[in-house]
Amino acid sequence: MNKYMKIAIEEAKKGINDNHGGPFGAVIVKEGKVISKGHNHVVEKNDPTCHGEIDAIRKACKKLKTFNLSGCEIYTTGFPCPMCFCAILWANIGKVYYGCNTDDTEIIGFRDKFFEQSIPDKKIELCKELDREDCLKLYDEYKNITSKTQY
């Protein structure tokens, strides 16, 4: 077994044994060195965004004091859900090693596959434009700030 995936599995096991959430652990590695370990805390923390990958990303960013994890890889026990995959993109992580796929994850009762398939329809169903002109004024204000940090 890959040594980093082994750590991700151990992290996930800690989580499920303590009823923190699903069996999802993640490890972030840079140049062969483990930067952070995370696992799913949705149930324990009442935080639907605290998946294993996001927990590991937050911890790695805190440790490296940056919002940019370029040059890092992530090892995760299950294929990232759309939320986590996009978080990986925002963090500029360059490689994702996953264990189980979304079919496997569906079998144990999670909605990842359903979300992957239904997101285009859900966007139409759930989203409605409102006060765009007022929000565009806000965007303009932002555009005119010269000292800002872009990401």
Add this chain to the structure above:
Amino acid sequence: MNKYMKIAIEEAKKGINDNHGGPFGAVIVKEGKVISKGHNHVVEKNDPTCHGEIDAIRKACKKLKTFNLSGCEIYTTGFPCPMCFCAILWANIGKVYYGCNTDDTEIIGFRDKFFEQSIPDKKIELCKELDREDCLKLYDEYKNITSKTQY
């Protein structure tokens, strides 16, 4: 202007004036009552996952002591990125009111639209299966825990 969107814009303004991140504010409402307000803290907190919507979701969940925001609506100054949209689905938020669209957000320098378009290719480019059998054993272990909280 809608009164909740007005609050979302005010939240976003606080954020950009303090160089916390992009011009993105969000408000979560349940039965006409504001539950939480959030804004983008990516730069300030070095947290690439701390978008306005996710900040508001975390705060609402903390306040209501649940990972399930059924019956809530979210008001956000920009159309949710794929990370935030899926976070909204995980949280079971039933309605999304957004101000600017992803074209507007691209103009001010953010990658939301690029991610929306390139995610299928990025999945192929970045993701590689590893040690599935070992991870399936972990999933089995989870399946056999009878006292767990599912979400």
